[in-house]
Amino acid sequence: MTPLIEVEHLTMRFGGLTAVDDVSFTAFPGQITAIIGPNGAGKTTVFNCITGFYRPTEGRLTLRGGDREYLLERMVGFRIAARARVARTFQNIRLFAGMTVLENLLVAQHNALMRASGYTLLGVLGIGAYGRAERGAVERARAWLERVKLIGQADRPAGELPYGSQRRLEIARAMCTGPALLCLDEPAAGLNPPESAELNELLISIRDQDRVGILLIEHDMSVVMSISDRVVVLDYGRKIADGTPAEVRANPAVIRAYLGDEEAPEAAHG
Amino acid sequence: MSLAISGSSTGVLDWPAAFKDALVTALVAGALGLFIVGFRTADFGKGLGFEYQFVDLAIACGVIFAGRFALSCARGGTSVVTLLLGAGLLAIALLAPLPSAFLRTVSGLAGVALLVAGTWTSVRGTSAGGGRIAALSAASDVLGTRVFPWFGAALLGVAVVLPFMPFADQKVMDLGILILTYVMLGWGLNIVVGLAGLLDLGYVAFYAVGAYAYAMLSTQHGWSFWMCLPVAGMLAATFGVVLGFPVLRLRGDYLAIVTLGFGEIIRIVLLNWTDFTQGPAGIGGIPSATLFGRVFAENAPAGGQTFHEWMEIPFSANHRLIFLYFVVLALALLTNFVTHRLRRLPVGRAWEALREDEVACQALGINPTNTKLTAFAIGAMFAGFAGTFFAAKQRFVSPESFVFIESAIILAIVVLGGMGSQVGVVLASIILIGLPEWFRDLGLYRMLVFGVAMVLIMVFKPRGLISRREPTIRLETGGGP
Structure with missing residues (x-):
């Protein structure tokens, strides 16, 4: 199987601090790849490099979408989302709080709608196929609202939704961009056990029905171990393990990173 | 106490x-x-x-x-x-x-x-406890969904019949034109500040570009008002893009300061480039707008025809004012219509999204550069139209008319009206432009009343007169409201 994204020798330095140090891994389409590690291990930095918010100091990020290859480290942030079709969510939710739930999902389909509206010119004059394109976009949004169980809230401002619903809406918004790779930064943070179980089902359905590759940063081990196909473990910016959940769970280096070393307790952190 | x-x-x-x-x-x-x-x-x-x-x-x-x-x-x-x-x-x-x-x-x-x-x-x-709050919010909802559209239509109706009222003398028409000019400027700036969330303190610069474009093209090259209008709009939009480029990376206060500087640069260039703009003396003798080539004057120029001859009615100085009133009303309504359209288009939603969260916009593949530049350009274009109208109405332009306080007043109209609210801009223009004129009898206390009105609005309505945001689309109806 050809990998969806290949991360090779990724290094990110901020001044004297090396946040990510020579990390390489691959993720495959239709699989959930979890990135775990203690706080400050560099997980979100890896995400920010992949989604173009940081320009990596070293390394190569190759994304294969369709029959094309994109070198993500050379692309401007918004083009990674627009062309290479990488979507993401944020650790601290970033919805358009004042806009309604439905509008959030339409903004996610901006580029397709922009083309349909003749880059605004035809749209202002009311000619062209914009009306039809917008109806299609609304239908797509409606389908996603049903999947994340927010269909009854469509016309409420997104900022008024409860926390768990905002998390689900952010995933729906990312999926409305029609991504090849979905990067989720701690989607289960702050969810209660039933909500967390619902999230698992949603992610599995995205993987199996939509055949989208998922990169997942998560602290909640019940989520990680039950739904991931592969797990990459980072510690102090380095990769210390990579494999199936069972392999990673048995890996002594991982246990040391999470629980600390008995001989050297000062190395423990969390 | x-x-x-x-x-x-x-x-x-x-x-x-x-x-x-x-x-x-x-x-x-x-x-x-x-x-x-x-x-x-x-x-x-x-x-x-x-x-x-x-x-x-x-x-x-x-x-x-x-x-x-x-x-x-x-x-x-x-x-x-x-x-x-x-x-x-x-x-x-x-x-x-x-x-x-x-x-x-x-x-x-x-x-x-x-x-x-x-x-x-x-x-x-009359109602107690939790029911009271529910009743209030229900009342405000009813007010929002039922009364507001009618309120806008009622305002428009008043605006259309105003010139034909018996009390509509020259003073009333002048005030009406002034208010409508500010309504138009407010609506234009609303695109930049209210929708795209870019704080622009130099908006009057584009107004000046439009005014000088018409002043110079008409006096030196004999262009008519209607030919100049689109050209001046384009020119102002170009200036909007020129200003937009260097400030794209700036946000909030920094953006405000740079736009303020830009506004002053334009004014100072107009003041000092005497060969080109005639400097502080200004440009006079600008022709007024014409209706199908008919001028509004008592005596026709050589080869021309006047409006009252054409209509075969006796001459009245009020005709010109009434005509200008309808021109600016039409221009303002055009601004409103286009803004209304744009809000429902992807670009309008992207503006609002950019105002809410720029980082999230990038993650969704929205090009922030283009989106901001369109906002600057379209906002500037309407200021250019308004400037052309201003020059045609005053028949004289000088840098005096484009000082910083004008930008501040237009911004105050947008903020007091409620960011992004179209009806709010109208109300705020009437209050900020109309009231000081009506209170002229108060003399020096006039600005005091102005200040008190602003303080009161900000105390009781901190998010502007109309802070309700109307969604651009609803799911139940499947289309725009």
């Missing part, structure tokens, strides 16, 4: 305390006003002397006493007294022979305020 207020917050009015509180307030006001209002230096011919205005002071103290007492009553739940006192003050303002216009205004405003406070208290008092 808040004895009665704090004492009566439980809803039972403590009459002696309220009385005492009102008395103390009136005495303090009297002491403060003794030297400000009570004495006045006047020229008696043989030198300066004092004029005494103790009657004015006493009346003002009386108004203050009544007002304070009525407010205490409202707090205490006895809104009948508040309403009676409010009506009384209003009646005094309208009917009694008060010694000055200022007192008349103060007592009138106090009366209106008391009537509002009394009505508010009695409305709030």
